[in-house]
Amino acid sequence: MDVGSTAFILAATMAVALMIPGLALFYGGMVSSRGILNMIMMVFGAVAVVGVLWTLFGFSAVFGDSYGGVGLLGNLTEYAGLGSLVAGDEEAALPPALVAVFQALFAVITTALIAGAVSDRVRFGPWLVFAGLWAALVYFPVAHWVFAFDSADGSVSGGWIANKLAAVDFAGGTAVHINAGIGALALVLVVGKRTGWPRQARPNNLPLVALGAGILWFGWFGFNGGSALAAGNSASVVMLNTFNATCAAILAWLVVEKLRDGHATTLGGMSGAIAGLVAITPACGAVTPLGALAVGAVAGVVCPLAIALKYRFGYDDSLDVVGVHLVGGVVGTLLVGFLGSAEAPSGRDGLFYGGGLELLGVQATATAAVVGYGFVVSLLIALAVHKTMGLRLTPESESTGVDLDQHAEVAYDLEGTVHTPGTSPTPQAVIASAERLVASSAAEGRPTT
Structure with a gap:
């Protein structure tokens, strides 16, 4: 066992765990004062549901030996209950139980991200059912495609994107951000618009938004850096790139706001930070520090422009999960095909470094596969829950406020x-x-x- 790397991943796991309250505060500050408690509960509720499923069969579905060796889904019973991980593995560099809890946090946060798209209009119970079904039918299979690598001796088969396609996705641009963003779009289309949209209450607490964004930035160092699964140069480069991209994205978003609207806002700056973090997630091990600045700058320009499309096409993505996570994830994943450098930990050259179009084609294929599968299955899940349980609040309940209606509480x-x-x-x-x-x-x- 590598004691140093074990200590590092333990610390990274605790940093990623802080992203849960960070996301709850970030989202909670952006909604109306009548919906902040519900938004916090939607985040923590999704975490709880998916965390239980992860222990029961989720870890097996993601990291178990792929059925038939085709790379679509891991063996659901191989690690069911996670009891087999308790004794450890003398030949492993990291304790298997540590890998399980680290990856569990990826699963719960990905699912919770979707909540921001449907704030102020969804019933809490049906949301929890949707979250569980989405994790089981969308996140677990896609995470197997992306995160499960073949074993060195060939005895265990992993996912098709990681091994057969060999796409570069260091920490989850496809499985996490594109996946959550396209799931959010499908859910929004089923649930519909808030009453009175596009006129809506302004964020109830911008300092909470800033605090949440700062906590998320802190946690992202564990999210991306910990994905190196070892304490060393790769994790260090990843953390540097994560920092660089976030800084560049904040500045780029603020420039767009200033030129377009005449003001550089707090909400814009915090949204820019998240856009940069999203975009660098797949690319953090693939680009140079200058490449990371470019990734962040592109995301900081493209994401605010993409957000404006919801008004043109008429879908009510409340907290811009589609505009930031789907679009930012696509931007970061595709830019690997342009900015990838063999000098970076991932070791692949993109178009601008003499690698030709091959890597770009691989990245585009992975992106298209996750978008297509995620949208269709997410749409079917949302329709099934909506038709059987009713996802949407009644107009009267929405007028009263989701906090009062669903939780009999008020925040202030x-x-x-x-x-x-x-x-x-x-x-x-x-x-x-x-x-x-x-x-x-x-x-x-x-x-x-």
């Missing part, structure tokens, strides 16, 4: 409403409190928003 108790310990105030009591606050504000000439 502006009047210090008193209620019996161990119980929650009724929706009627909270609405009455809000009405008194509005009347008081109006009487004093203060804004009533």
